Amino acid sequence: MSDSISPNRRSFLKSVGVSSLAVASAPVWVQAIQAAPVDDTQQSLQPGEQRITLKVNGQAHTLNVPANAILLDVLRDRLQLTGTKKGCDHGQCGACTLHVNGTAVNSCLSLAVSHDGDEITTIEGLEKDGKLHPVQEAFWEHDAYQCGYCTSGQIMSAVAILNDPSIGSDDSSVREAMSGNICRCGAYKNILAAIQSARGKVKGAS
Amino acid sequence: MRSFQFDRAASTEQALKAGQSNQAMYLAGGTTLLDLVKLDVMQPERLVDINRVGLNRLERQDDGSVRIGALVTNTTLAQDNYIVQAYPVLSQALLAGATTQLRNKATTAGNVMQRVRCHYFRDNVSPCNKRKPGSGCSAIEGDHRSVHAVLGTSQHCIAMHPSDMCVAMAAIGATVHVQGPKGERTIDFLDFHLRPGDTPEREHALAPGELITYITLAPPLANSLSGYLKLRDRASYQFALASSAIIVQLQGDRITDARIALGGVGTKPWRAHEAEQSLRGQPANDETFRRAAQLALQGATPYRHNAYKIPLAQQAIVRNLQTLTGGVA
Numbered sequence: 054m055s056d057s058i059s060p061n062r063r064s065f066l067k068s069v070g071v072s073s074l075a076v077a078s079a080p081v082w083v084q085a086i087q088a089a090p091v092d093d094t095q096q097s098l099q100p101g102e103q104r105i106t107l108k109v110n111g112q113a114h115t116l117n118v119p120a121n122a123i124l125l126d127v128l129r130d131r132l133q134l135t136g137t138k139k140g141c142d143h144g145q146c147g148a149c150t151l152h153v154n155g156t157a158v159n160s161c162l163s164l165a166v167s168h169d170g171d172e173i174t175t176i177e178g179l180e181k182d183g184k185l186h187p188v189q190e191a192f193w194e195h196d197a198y199q200c201g202y203c204t205s206g207q208i209m210s211a212v213a214i215l216n217d218p219s220i221g222s223d224d225s226s227v228r229e230a231m232s233g234n235i236c237r238c239g240a241y242k243n244i245l246a247a248i249q250s251a252r253g254k255v256k257g258a259s
Numbered sequence: 260m261r262s263f264q265f266d267r268a269a270s271t272e273q274a275l276k277a278g279q280s281n282q283a284m285y286l287a288g289g290t291t292l293l294d295l296v297k298l299d300v301m302q303p304e305r306l307v308d309i310n311r312v313g314l315n316r317l318e319r320q321d322d323g324s325v326r327i328g329a330l331v332t333n334t335t336l337a338q339d340n341y342i343v344q345a346y347p348v349l350s351q352a353l354l355a356g357a358t359t360q361l362r363n364k365a366t367t368a369g370n371v372m373q374r375v376r377c378h379y380f381r382d383n384v385s386p387c388n389k390r391k392p393g394s395g396c397s398a399i400e401g402d403h404r405s406v407h408a409v410l411g412t413s414q415h416c417i418a419m420h421p422s423d424m425c426v427a428m429a430a431i432g433a434t435v436h437v438q439g440p441k442g443e444r445t446i447d448f449l450d451f452h453l454r455p456g457d458t459p460e461r462e463h464a465l466a467p468g469e470l471i472t473y474i475t476l477a478p479p480l481a482n483s484l485s486g487y488l489k490l491r492d493r494a495s496y497q498f499a500l501a502s503s504a505i506i507v508q509l510q511g512d513r514i515t516d517a518r519i520a521l522g523g524v525g526t527k528p529w530r531a532h533e534a535e536q537s538l539r540g541q542p543a544n545d546e547t548f549r550r551a552a553q554l555a556l557q558g559a560t561p562y563r564h565n566a567y568k569i570p571l572a573q574q575a576i577v578r579n580l581q582t583l584t585g586g587v588a
């Protein structure tokens with residue numbers, strides 16, 4: 054795939070580095086990560102491909118994709134939005150959770166072609182105007198991760214849960230609603246604390 | 260993952276037309292289908308996306324029953340105010356299944372059509388009569404502790420039906436509405452899923468190319484209490500080892516009517532008619548409950564690793580009844 058990796062992501066990683074990750078102070082968001090718009094309109098469709106439009110984090114992309122392309126892979130490989138992770142690839146771990154039209158779903162069990170025209174929000178789309186989403190901040194403050202692999206999925210689920218009035222606000226309701234996000238490192242205690250602390254700071258987040 | 264032709268249908272007519280070609284399959288939430296296509300256990304040549312055919316409405320009928328569009332998601336159905344109030348057992352069963360994200364994708368028809376969780380079926384190499392008729396059943400002599408049945412099994416397949424939602428529907432009573440090339444028909448929910456018998460590869464009563472359009476629930480049993488109890492290896496996000504969906508109607512401390520269905524133990528969502536019958540007219544006490552539980556599992560066949568499911572399912576009945584009737588001793 055020839056789409057260039059957004060330089061913003063690279064500079065973000067460099068400038069945040071290890072030292073500032075270790076400091077539990079309010080994070081400084083360096084630069085937004087936005088996928089450069091992809092427009093395949095000029096490319097002729099290959100056999101088996103379909104042309105779709107995905108609106109990802111507010112940015113429209115026109116893509117020629119094979120019918121069997123999985124949404125998760127298209128986001129990661131074509132749009133270089135690698136914040137959404139692939140854990141199990143079978144709907145079991147929640148690492149690939151993102152929002153489709155505001156609803157949290159597993160992107161590993163979604164065909165890209167099924168989402169033509171849909172609005173997709175990934176972890177990269179949560180920050181607004183250089184400021185982390187309250188749930189991202191809460192994860193930071195509560196150290197709600199160890200290796201971090203499950204974190205983007207955890208956060209996407211958490212945001213959806215906090216926005217859903219039908220899900221109870223007590224700890225056991227939150228745990229139950231979050232049970233589709235497995236954390237191999239077992240950071241559950243801090244994840245729960247982070248989510249509860251972000252309650253009330255979230256509205257219309259996705 | 261294998262390649263396939265993809266069509267998005269804008270109407271049921273379009274879906275049906277595309278659905279008639281060889282090895283075509285309807286794509287709803289994709290949580291069973293894409294999982295199994297990735298494993299190459301399901302091998303469609305064409306996927307017909309039915310998410311936008313307009314079958315996503317939930318309609319309350321004049322008699323209090325509900326017509327559920329095939330594409331209504333498990334989340335929508337579980338959270339609907341009327342379902343919560345009139346069919347608590349259904350809402351509870353749905354919420355006991357899978358995860359928040361999966362229920363957001365999973366649809367009513369897709370849930371009914373979900374495949375077994377038998378690991379030999381899923382591994383795509385072991386002998387498995389369901390996947391490859393005549394190849395044998397690896398589970399009977401192999402591991403069958405958690406996702407295999409004790410009711411409705413045959414010497415050719417012992418995989419349990421994994422759905423929670425379907426257990427509630429079996430208790431409530433429901434009708435599956437189907438459209439096919441030859442027109443519309445209805446199938447009683449209890450006749451929809453098939454026992455494995457000699458043909459474990461045949462799991463349901465749909466003919467190739469037929470599309471589920473709606474499921475209608477029977478009207479709620481008047482003045483009834485209902486609940487779903489799911490017992491599993493961990494408290495959340497796990498398939499049932501045994502579960503019970505129970506609806507009871509009480510007059511004072513007497514049971515006037517009841518419905519019982521079991522999950523986790525049957526090769527199909529398992530309605531326990533005899534057990535229900537034994538409850539009618541009886542006082543709501545442990546003796547009554549235990550007798551019903553006994554009857555429900557009467558014909559069970561234990562296998563080496565799953566005999567524990569018989570007392571477990573009995574407990575799922577007794578405890579559910581105790582809770583519903585207010586812990587009468």
Ligand SMILES: Cc1cc2nc3c(=O)[nH]c(=O)nc-3n(C[C@H](O)[C@H](O)[C@H](O)COP(=O)(O)OP(=O)(O)OC[C@H]3O[C@@H](n4cnc5c(N)ncnc54)[C@H](O)[C@@H]3O)c2cc1C
Nearest residue numbers: 287288289290291292356357366368369370372422423471
């Ligand atoms: C990790 C995991 C855990 C799970 N845990 C549970 C659990 O605890 N309890 C539980 O009950 N379930 C559980 N499930 C199963 C889940 O409920 C089903 O996968 C889901 O309900 C299937 O619905 P779908 O819309 O995604 O179906 P799809 O995957 O889209 O379709 C499934 C099948 O149904 C057919 N189909 C779909 N719609 C129609 C229609 N209208 N007419 C005819 N055929 C149709 C498809 O062709 C396909 O063969 C789990 C699944 C996963 C992946």
Ligand code: SF4
Nearest residue numbers: 377387388396416417
């Ligand atoms: S139990 Fe059924 S699904 Fe499992 S191996 Fe035997 S035949 Fe296959």
Ligand code: FES
Nearest residue numbers: 140141142147161
């Ligand atoms: S990668 Fe999608 S659920 Fe694990």
Ligand code: FES
Nearest residue numbers: 199201236237238
């Ligand atoms: S932080 Fe490592 S998997 Fe959750």
